[in-house]
Amino acid sequence: MRLLDRYTIIDRIGSGGMASIYRAMDERLDRVVCVKLLRIELEGSGSTSGRSVYQATYSHFLQEALTLSRLMHPNTLRIYDFGYLAQSGRPFQISEFLDGGNLEQHVRSRGACDSEETAAILERICGAVGEAHQHKIIHRDIKPSNILFARVGDYLMPKLADFGIAHSNVVKRAKLGRTADNGGQDLVPGGFEDETNDQVSAVTLFSPRWASPEQLAGSPQGPETDIYALGLVAVYMLAGRPIFEGNDVRGTFADRIRGDDLVTRLLGQMEFSDATRKALLKALSAFPEKRYRSSLTFFDALRRTLIGARPARPPAAFPWKKPRADITMSVEFAVPAMQEVANVPPPERKVAAGPARARLVDVDEKLDLTFPSPKGTDVRFRVSFLPSQGNFRINIKGLNCFIRAPTGRPTPAIATDSDGAAHFVSTAWEELGTVAWTFGQAASGPEGGRVFRLDGGEMMIASSQATQSVALFLGSERDAIILCRKN
Incomplete structure (x- = not known):
């Protein structure tokens, strides 16, 4: 409103x-x-x-x-x-x-x-x-x-x-x-x-x-x-x-x-x-x-x-005490390395999946991300894991901007349990960048987990690594950020 x-x-x-x-x-x-x-x-x-x-x-x-x-x-x-x-x-x-x-x-x-x-x-x-x-x-x-x-x-x-x-x-x-x-x-x-x-x-x-x-x-x-x-x-x-x-x-x-x-x-x-x-x-x-x-x-x-x-x-x-270190981090746009903004960033592991690379990040319930947009301003947004019957959902919320689905209007946040993409929009309605996400597919075998198809390869996250996982893609980069959560 x-x-x-x-x-x-x-x-x-x-x-x-x-x-x-x-x-x-x-x-x-x-x-x-x-x-x-x-x-x-x-x-x-x-x-x-x-x-x-x-x-x-x-x-x-x-x-x-x-x-x-x-x-x-x-x-x-x-x-x-x-x-x-x-x-x-x-x-x-x-x-x-x-x-x-x-x-x-x-x-x-x-x-x-x-x-x-x-x-x-x-x-x-x-x-x-x-x-x-x-x-x-x-x-x-x-x-x-x-x-x-x-x-x-x-x-x-x-x-x-x-x-x-x-x-x-x-x-x-x-x-x-x-x-x-x-x-x-x-x-x-x-x-x-x-x-x-x-x-x-x-x-x-x-x-x-x-x-x-x-x-x-x-x-x-x-x-x-x-x-x-x-x-x-x-x-x-x-x-x-x-x-x-x-x-x-x-x-x-x-x-x-x-x-x-x-x-x-x-x-x-x-x-x-x-x-x-x-x-x-x-x-x-x-x-x-x-x-x-x-x-x-x-x-x-x-x-x-x-x-x-x-x-x-x-x-x-x-x-004032800074927020817990395990839920605050920053990602550079179009740059492979992660940029820390807390004394101890969330645990991160870089894994190759064909020509693409994935960054596995252990999170609790939510993760704050930041990247500089082509407009020269930082885009800050938060990804939260939401409880749901059956498959879990995520909430993607702009902290200093709005978010817009390809066929929708700008809104403060999007809650979803299916693969998709969205644009970040400034308060002046300028597009600041994109984010895509995928929940992967259920993995076969005794370990269970999720399989993510990246550019030219696959990445499996076993249930022992995370009971919930989702992959994010910022901009046009092939690298994925995979959020791994253990209940």
């Missing part, structure tokens, strides 16, 4: 309670962007009227685009464009594409952050929150999954995202209705309504595990609401787990609203210094007037307990 005659959808990369997320190509500027499309049906709507929830979310979605357009902090997600689908009228946002994961994923995979990493992330996120507060914008949904990372050189730079429920109408009267429990991860409607009885403003959304007491109670919210969330995020980074754990997150609501006893007890069970615990308790007070007055004040107080008076120096929190 093409949006605004400029952005072409490549694939879907995720979804949340409010929207589905896609990766797309900006054809004018030749860059990858992110498309956020409002969902037709919202997750976690519970017993609240679905239409009321959707109307409120629709309003929040439009407001988010306007909110992001006003913010300039380098650690706030940048928005590029906005529009509506022609047929359904569903709104979408175009923003920068961040491929470094999010804070929740990093903590789950790596464990708790050390003091330097925590300070480095908080300094930047608190700065982004501070700018939003200067514009009288309250985020209201700060949590680890909304802190994304962009790859910048050898580091991952944190960015605050998802202003979908920011700066909404203040609710005046709480009606705590029953809602579906989803583990406290996604946004859910709290069933609040105000005195105006306006359905759109009557519904407020929050993330149960990361919500402030005033959000849970349906009370007015201000900058202190975000301070509370920043305190929860700080605890998560330092402890490696959220302070409110377990499936019965809603069972903590009353205690969180009533006072500080629950938070004091839970923090006392974590291995923090007295100074750090004191700083966190002030941010996590059940009473907004007792919290820090600004995000930067909170950061400065916590930083002093973690690393002293000096500011955090690392340009970002996490060093």
